[in-house]
Amino acid sequence: MLRFRKKNNKAKGLVAAHISHEGVAVASVSLAGKLRKLSNVAFLSVNDPLTHSQSVAAEILNLGLEGSRCSLVLSAGEYQLLLVEAPEVPKEELKEALLWRVKDLIEYSTDDAIIDFIELPEDAFKGRGKMLYVVAADRNLVEKRTAWLESIHLEPACIDVPELALLNIAEDLCEVEAGTAILYLNEQQSIINMMSLSSLYLSRALSYSHSSQIDNAVLDLQRSMDYFESQIGKPPCLRIVVMPLQVGETPLMMELRDNLGADVQSLDLGDVIESETPLTIDLQQRCFLSIAAALRNEGAK
Known part of the structure; x- marks a missing residue:
């Protein structure tokens, strides 16, 4: 969700990161054919990591993840997930129409909003029009977060939110x-x-x-x-x-x-995901969202 244009480089596999006050949870995925495998899972204990990016960057370097493409998972209060009826417009006009549909529901101007959406099944709301979830975030916040990713030597690839990151695990x-x-x-x-x-x-x-x-x-x-x-x-x-x-x-x-x-x-993620890092209870609890985001299907829109 909230995808960014990819740069052409020789970046490594996808890394996902989720920030908390106590540190940064990171997970990386390597590909062997169609098999996705967790190659790294770690919690970087850095108090207030947004203002101590040098410490986080050092940890990223130690893990050998510098230069990797990164999906950043936003936290509560940094985005909105809104259920709306889909406008009857051509698909290429859908995002613009959705922006106007949610303009009174978001906490910033439409000029400052970045949105994406996920469509629900046809039978999701019987007797009502087609529904979808709109993800909205403040452009200023997103730009600050992507600048932070670059400061710790990760390449911003996309922004995710917990509700949708969880689908990468739950769908199966x-x-x-x-x-x-x-x-x-x-x-x-x-x-x-x-x-x-x-x-x-x-x-x-x-x-x-x-x-x-x-x-x-x-x-x-x-x-x-x-x-x-x-x-x-x-x-x-x-x-x-x-x-x-x-x-x-x-x-x-x-x-x-x-x-x-x-x-x-x-x-227990150890029962459903192959990982080079032992998935202890502590790691699962601290890094669950970063693991889920790292498992995103890169072919998804």
Whole structure:
């Protein structure tokens, strides 16, 4: 999403990065034919990395990733994901039409907005027009982030957002028609993606701490599952996949099992992705979004 023009060079495989206050999570992918393999996964512990780019650059150099093309995953508050009805215009005019459709929903002027979109399946909203999700970000913020990537010796390739990065992992887990709820847990903003036949039908952000508001998290997931069945008209959700891998039977996992009529699983990336770096629980929890973004299909628009 929010792709940038690629430069012609001899860059290495795709690297993905996600910034937090404590550091930068990075993951890189190498290709062997059609097989994608994680060649590097690391969390670079640098306090306030946006203002300490030299320290991050040194870590990137140590990992041998300098010069690589990079997908940067934005964090909560740095973008908006908006559900809108698709304008009836030719495809080449769609982005411009969408920009005007969301102009009253975004927090900056249309001149400062960068947008992209993901189309939903034809049956996503019965009785309504064709729907899609628009991703919008402030051009000024994006330019600052790409300049930061260049300062740490990575080449900006694209900007991603968590809801869509998660699809790179979830699509292969949701190949049946029966609904699957993907629950990505983060203390700042958790995400619910409702999926069927490897397609996204509904995405919701939970802007609160899931560990301190367990009842709310369970209720919001229940409401999403009910909406998926009653309003979208899909088969009942039979499985809930929790990401990243949880440590033991957490209070939230127990509440999900006790209150929702679905099989609750916690995903271990080591079971579904080949990696040269051992995917410990700590690495999975710190680097999940960067791993997901690194696995993007480069042929996707």
